[in-house]
Amino acid sequence: MNMTYKNIPGGVCAAKGFKAYGIHAGFRKNTAKLDLAMILADRVCNAAGVYTKNKVFAAPVGVTREHLKGGKARVVICNSGNANACTPDGYDTANACCKAVADMVGCAETEVIVSSTGVIGQSLPTEPLFNTLPALYASLEASENGADLAANAIMTTDTQKKELDISYEYAGKTISLGGMCKGSGMIHPNMGTMLGYITTDCSISSGMLQKALSAAIVDTFNMVSVDGDTSTNDTVCVMASGYAENEEITADGEAYDAFYGALLHLCTLMASAIAADGEGATKFLKCHVYGFSDKEGARVLAKSVIGSSLVKTAIFGSDANWGRVICALGYSGVDFDTAKVDIAFSSPAGTIDVCKDGAQLQFDEDIAKKILLEKDIVIECGMNCGSEEATALGCDLSYEYVHINGDYRS
Amino acid sequence: MNMTYKNIPGGVCAAKGFKAYGIHAGFRKNTAKLDLAMILADRVCNAAGVYTKNKVFAAPVGVTREHLKGGKARVVICNSGNANACTPDGYDTANACCKAVADMVGCAETEVIVSSTGVIGQSLPTEPLFNTLPALYASLEASENGADLAANAIMTTDTQKKELDISYEYAGKTISLGGMCKGSGMIHPNMGTMLGYITTDCSISSGMLQKALSAAIVDTFNMVSVDGDTSTNDTVCVMASGYAENEEITADGEAYDAFYGALLHLCTLMASAIAADGEGATKFLKCHVYGFSDKEGARVLAKSVIGSSLVKTAIFGSDANWGRVICALGYSGVDFDTAKVDIAFSSPAGTIDVCKDGAQLQFDEDIAKKILLEKDIVIECGMNCGSEEATALGCDLSYEYVHINGDYRS
Numbered sequence: 114m115n116m117t118y119k120n121i122p123g124g125v126c127a128a129k130g131f132k133a134y135g136i137h138a139g140f141r142k143n144t145a146k147l148d149l150a151m152i153l154a155d156r157v158c159n160a161a162g163v164y165t166k167n168k169v170f171a172a173p174v175g176v177t178r179e180h181l182k183g184g185k186a187r188v189v190i191c192n193s194g195n196a197n198a199c200t201p202d203g204y205d206t207a208n209a210c211c212k213a214v215a216d217m218v219g220c221a222e223t224e225v226i227v228s229s230t231g232v233i234g235q236s237l238p239t240e241p242l243f244n245t246l247p248a249l250y251a252s253l254e255a256s257e258n259g260a261d262l263a264a265n266a267i268m269t270t271d272t273q274k275k276e277l278d279i280s281y282e283y284a285g286k287t288i289s290l291g292g293m294c295k296g297s298g299m300i301h302p303n304m305g306t307m308l309g310y311i312t313t314d315c316s317i318s319s320g321m322l323q324k325a326l327s328a329a330i331v332d333t334f335n336m337v338s339v340d341g342d343t344s345t346n347d348t349v350c351v352m353a354s355g356y357a358e359n360e361e362i363t364a365d366g367e368a369y370d371a372f373y374g375a376l377l378h379l380c381t382l383m384a385s386a387i388a389a390d391g392e393g394a395t396k397f398l399k400c401h402v403y404g405f406s407d408k409e410g411a412r413v414l415a416k417s418v419i420g421s422s423l424v425k426t427a428i429f430g431s432d433a434n435w436g437r438v439i440c441a442l443g444y445s446g447v448d449f450d451t452a453k454v455d456i457a458f459s460s461p462a463g464t465i466d467v468c469k470d471g472a473q474l475q476f477d478e479d480i481a482k483k484i485l486l487e488k489d490i491v492i493e494c495g496m497n498c499g500s501e502e503a504t505a506l507g508c509d510l511s512y513e514y515v516h517i518n519g520d521y522r523s
Numbered sequence: 524m525n526m527t528y529k530n531i532p533g534g535v536c537a538a539k540g541f542k543a544y545g546i547h548a549g550f551r552k553n554t555a556k557l558d559l560a561m562i563l564a565d566r567v568c569n570a571a572g573v574y575t576k577n578k579v580f581a582a583p584v585g586v587t588r589e590h591l592k593g594g595k596a597r598v599v600i601c602n603s604g605n606a607n608a609c610t611p612d613g614y615d616t617a618n619a620c621c622k623a624v625a626d627m628v629g630c631a632e633t634e635v636i637v638s639s640t641g642v643i644g645q646s647l648p649t650e651p652l653f654n655t656l657p658a659l660y661a662s663l664e665a666s667e668n669g670a671d672l673a674a675n676a677i678m679t680t681d682t683q684k685k686e687l688d689i690s691y692e693y694a695g696k697t698i699s700l701g702g703m704c705k706g707s708g709m710i711h712p713n714m715g716t717m718l719g720y721i722t723t724d725c726s727i728s729s730g731m732l733q734k735a736l737s738a739a740i741v742d743t744f745n746m747v748s749v750d751g752d753t754s755t756n757d758t759v760c761v762m763a764s765g766y767a768e769n770e771e772i773t774a775d776g777e778a779y780d781a782f783y784g785a786l787l788h789l790c791t792l793m794a795s796a797i798a799a800d801g802e803g804a805t806k807f808l809k810c811h812v813y814g815f816s817d818k819e820g821a822r823v824l825a826k827s828v829i830g831s832s833l834v835k836t837a838i839f840g841s842d843a844n845w846g847r848v849i850c851a852l853g854y855s856g857v858d859f860d861t862a863k864v865d866i867a868f869s870s871p872a873g874t875i876d877v878c879k880d881g882a883q884l885q886f887d888e889d890i891a892k893k894i895l896l897e898k899d900i901v902i903e904c905g906m907n908c909g910s911e912e913a914t915a916l917g918c919d920l921s922y923e924y925v926h927i928n929g930d931y932r933s
Binding site: 515518 | 642644826853861877921
């Protein structure tokens with residue numbers, strides 16, 4: 114199916130039936146930084162989520178996973194500045210927040226999606242939320258730019274807020290999807306990789322919504338790597354209000370395919386935004402592995418390259434050091450014929466072939482430099498043994514990454 | 524067996540029967556940097572080797588692996604500045620070097636151990652070796668400090684040459700072992716992790732020598748991680764001249780155990796020297812996982828922590844961010860009970876407990892800072908479910924790592 118997606122304004126409020134807002138509640142000392150976001154649906158939504166695969170996961174991840182087993186949600190509450198992970202009272206705190214929010218908006222506790230992001234291992238105080246919840250709730254209605262504020266409030270070391278939104282037409286109905294996400298450190302291919310919230314007015318059952326989300330993350334959020342670390346708090350959730358008034362999607366078919374295509378497109382935009390804003394990133398880096406014998410192998414190969422510190426520093430230095438690329442393919446654990454590998458670097462400034470049949474090609478270093486001085490770099494790895502492909506998303510490794518993470522808690 | 528090891532001088536010439544030398548042959552442009560090393564045994568030695576597990580391995584690795592299938596070696600030849608990896612003529616070049624060396628010293632080509640280290644993907648010129656081999660060979664005899672020069676010649680981004688040497692007494696004989704190694708980038712737990720050469724005058728069969736080396740690397744070289752990248756050229760070789768005149772070790776038993784203990788001790792010293800001199804390292808970092816249910820699981824957990832970019836940057840910043848430690852344990856893929864994990868940081872300035880039963884402990888940040896400002900840091904992870912332990916070796920991640928690798932080829 115060839116769909117056309119229209120970019121629309123509104124972030125998580127782009128789809129019908131959602132309000133959002135963000136405030137400074139006091140989880141952070143810096144009063145200029147918003148730290149509490151809410152997304153409220155006008156009515157109970159079908160909902161789905163995917164979560165970190167880290168053995169150590171934060172209390173709000175455990176609580177949200179349990180809540181979404183029912184497939185319903187009404188509201189998202191998310192603080193930044195504290196991860197509510199690895200503390201003795203984590204679950205009590207997360208549950209107390211859910212109860213307060215449920216009481217305020219008038220829904221069941223199990224209809225609350227709760228998330229936290231920030232430092233691990235410090236108890237999350239509840240006062241900031243309790244004290245500011247009435248004001249936050251009151252602000253939802255009047256706000257013109259609530260989605261912006263919400264997207265701002267979930268940022269940690271992100272340098273840009275991330276709001277994406279698209280719509281498509283199907284069977285005479287306009288269906289919209291909006292998303293906001295955060296994440297620039299502790300990002301690695303192993304599930305959600307960060308916090309992401311998607312809202313849609315599509316009418317779709319919880320089961321099909323979960324199916325679509327679980328499939329969409331595989332080649333989007335799961336293909337992002339900033340630093341190889343998988344967070345304790347990763348969560349991606351989607352809520353569907355049904356206000357588009359399309360016939361409810363309850364099974365596979367053309368309508369599902371159309372929705373899935375749109376969701377996949379939105380997730381790709383969101384994952385790219387996260388990769389491009391990786392901690393300390395100066396360049397957005399893709400690794401495209403093509404012509405391989407199986408899909409999963411292509412994914413693993415691409416992720417091995419995008420995760421290599423040596424490849425990332427070479428790209429930071431605009432150095433066409435393709436030896437580090439083939440080396441990273443080599444230690445990925447995937448079997449392939451090294452004598453068939455072709456490697457090229459490309460960017461808006463052009464493409465240069467640097468390796469053919471696993472061995473060096475003569476190439477012009479000045480041209481290579483010019484290509485690699487651009488901000489959007491693609492490493493092309495042709496494996497010449499099939500037709501499967503995969504693309505991993507990441508960024509370079511800069512001095513600034515070290516600076517940001519050398520003293521994050523201060 | 525409780526053995527006492529004596530530190531002795533001499534590096535790879537500490538054991539009887541070995542000469543060594545290093546020169547500037549011209550593999551590098553900088554004439555002040557030595558780039559060709561030779562270790563020559565007085566007679567044919569029993570020998571053993573272990574090699575990179577990277578699917579992409581350099582030609583000299585393939586050649587040396589083939590040669591050592593015979594279990595015999597007489598001479599090591601190693602250049603720095605060029606890895607002789609991923610070039611169409613790699614094997615021809617490596618074989619030509621072996622032939623020239625064999626002709627010069629009067630041994631079989633299969634008794635030559637050949638290695639290269641440096642940039643991947645550029646053809647290795649043979650002229651530097653052909654032109655300087657006679658002078659190199661002639662210098663072996665007269666030299667007082669040949670082992671030093673050889674250890675210097677194999678360095679790449681290493682800031683210090685690495686020579687280690689010990690002896691022990693057994694059954695009335697003094698048995699010596701000497702080693703030199705290099706490696707500070709592209710270091711990761713998956714085999715040899717770098718170049719290492721060990722010489723000994725112990726009389727031991729090739730089979731038992733291989734057994735001892737293969738076992739010794741598991742908890743030493745394989746537990747080192749600087750940047751998560753596994754090189755195409757990693758090789759560790761050992762040659763045993765037999766000049767100690769002990770009864771030849773041909774089977775398990777007390778004599779083997781004594782030799783194995785000494786080899787393990789030497790490999791630990793060598794691996795620690797590599798970790799401490801990791802590219803851009805300002806601190807030597809160990810992660811000690813103890814009280815775990817199985818040995819291999821303990822190794823994987825320790826390596827996951829030592830390999831985390833976020834842990835490494837936190838240590839660089841002297842920041843007691845233990846949340847990143849438990850997070851790295853969590854994504855290791857090893858199953859454990861998060862509610863039983865204890866974490867402490869220690870250094871010459873003291874020890875501080877920061878996590879108990881998987882949750883935060885109140886601790887004094889000033890004391891933690893003082894401990895982490897030291898150069899030798901140990902992260903202690905108590906898993907409280909058994910008696911197995913493992914230690915991984917690494918270093919912090921600094922601005923200098925990015926600087927070194929941003930433009931390595933220039």
